[in-house]
Amino acid sequence: MRQAQDLKIVFMGTPEFAVVSLQKLLDNKIPVVGVVTGPDKPSGRGLQVQPTPVKKLALLAGLPILQPDKLREPQFIQSLREWQADLFLVVAFRILPPEVFTLPPLGTINVHAALLPKYRGAAPIQWAIINGETETGVTTFFIDEKMDTGEMILQTKTPIGEFETAGKLHDRMAVLGAGLLVETLAQIATGNVQRQPQAGASSLAPKITKELAAIDWKKSAREIFNFVRGMNPAPGAFTTLQGRHLKIFRAHVIAEAGSGSEAGTVLKADVKQGELIIQTGGGLLAIDELQLEGKRRMSAAEFLRGHQIRNHEKLN
Numbered sequence: 001m002r003q004a005q006d007l008k009i010v011f012m013g014t015p016e017f018a019v020v021s022l023q024k025l026l027d028n029k030i031p032v033v034g035v036v037t038g039p040d041k042p043s044g045r046g047l048q049v050q051p052t053p054v055k056k057l058a059l060l061a062g063l064p065i066l067q068p069d070k071l072r073e074p075q076f077i078q079s080l081r082e083w084q085a086d087l088f089l090v091v092a093f094r095i096l097p098p099e100v101f102t103l104p105p106l107g108t109i110n111v112h113a114a115l116l117p118k119y120r121g122a123a124p125i126q127w128a129i130i131n132g133e134t135e136t137g138v139t140t141f142f143i144d145e146k147m148d149t150g151e152m153i154l155q156t157k158t159p160i161g162e163f164e165t166a167g168k169l170h171d172r173m174a175v176l177g178a179g180l181l182v183e184t185l186a187q188i189a190t191g192n193v194q195r196q197p198q199a200g201a202s203s204l205a206p207k208i209t210k211e212l213a214a215i216d217w218k219k220s221a222r223e224i225f226n227f228v229r230g231m232n233p234a235p236g237a238f239t240t241l242q243g244r245h246l247k248i249f250r251a252h253v254i255a256e257a258g259s260g261s262e263a264g265t266v267l268k269a270d271v272k273q274g275e276l277i278i279q280t281g282g283g284l285l286a287i288d289e290l291q292l293e294g295k296r297r298m299s300a301a302e303f304l305r306g307h308q309i310r311n312h313e314k315l316n
Contacts, residue, residue, distance in 0.1 A: 004030050004185035010085040010104070014038040014052045017174045018091040021111060022057055024178035025089075030185060034064040034083045036093070072097050087188065089181065090143065101143045106188060108143045111177045113170075115139060115155060117202035120148035125173060126166045127205040130230035132222070135159050136169070138177045140184040142195065151195040153184050163252075165232040208235065215239045217264035217315060221253045221283030239264075240316040241292070241309070249297060250289035257283055264316060269309040274301025278315060 009032050011022050025032055035058040043050045051059070058065050064083070068076040071094060080103055088101065088108035101108035114124035116139040121127075128136045137157040144150040158176060160169060187193040213235045215224060224237075228251050231237040236247035254277055261267060261279040268277040276287040291297040292307070 002189045002191070004028065004182065004189045007031065007086045007185060007189055008033045008084065010034045010036065010080065010083055010088045012036040012088060012093040013054045013091040015092050016053045017113070017170060018093070019053045019057050020174040021091045021178040021181050022054060024182055026061055028182055032063055033085055034066065036066045036068070039067050039069060071100055091177065095147060096143060098145060109140055109153065109184060110143050111181050112139045112141065112148055113173045113177060114205065115157065116141060116148060116152060117198040117200055119203055119205040121205035122207040124205040125170050126208050126230045129160060129164070129166055129169065130227050132226045133160055138173060138180050140180055149198060151197055153187065153193055153195065154180055156180050163229070165229045167233040210235045213237050215248065217278070218281035221256065221280040221285040224280055224285055225251055225253050236291070245293040247291045248287055249291065251285050251287050254284035254286050262314070264314050266309055266311055266313045266315065269304060269311055271304045274299070274304060276300040276304060276309070
């Protein structure tokens with residue numbers, strides 16, 4: 001009987017989330033005949049050109065690498081053909097055109113960090129937390145012409161912790177996805193894969209931008225608490241204090257109902273107790289960790305010792 005180790009794979013991915021899956025394939029001795037990843041880009045304070053996380057691992061493993069600017073380039077498609085792969089695997093990469101995803105005889109599969117059809121799009125982990133979900137998961141599916149709509153293969157669920165951030169959940173989901181990918185390959189290799197159409201209500205998880213990270217203090221304390229978790233670590237939920245950009249990385253709900261003060265008002269800035277409490281559109285939110293522009297991340301207690309904030313000041 002054919003096994004996953006008998007398949008010839010092309011792996012497509014770019015960020016750290018995808019690295020875990022590629023490493024899992026290598027650990028399980030599944031033949032990766034080539035890797036497709038994003039172009040090298042400037043990063044860090046010095047803006048030095050850096051390879052993608054997936055490229056770094058591929059180089060260490062001695063794998064052939066392609067970094068196309070455009071996925072419809074004839075030379076890129078010809079190079080893919082020459083690898084003669086049975087299957088393409090996509091983990092956190094770009095939307096593939098039909099000229100690419102229809103190339104391999106066994107199709108192209110994707111690892112998506114959500115329970116499809118919920119949270120189709122680029123940022124399913126962040127939006128699940130922002131929307132207050134208590135459960136999420138990973139889905140493997142066959143890619144088709146529309147974004148994240150193809151027939152499903154396997155799904156696995158995981159709870160979202162009450163205080164879990166997008167960063168923490170991201171790391172757990174990367175491991176979960178890598179394991180599900182290997183299970184999926186085993187099914188495909190034996191020919192026993194069960195294709196399941198997506199069913200139920202769908203939702204979108206668009207890319208997170210810096211502009212989207214602005215806190216709306218008119219929302220409830222619970223909603224802002226979830227928003228802060230979903231934007232942690234990047235880009236970081238932000239507001240404005242005394243005309244300066246202020247990121248908030250951790251917070252907790254004090255009360256679901258408030259004092260009646262205007263949303264965004266500082267109700268308590270207590271240096272001795274290290275408490276910074278804000279009125280929201282519905283309830284009170286305590287800030288636990290924050291970062292003023294040009295400064296390092298610090299606890300609310302540290303921040304209050306070094307910055308004068310008056311009660312009834314306004315965050316915008």
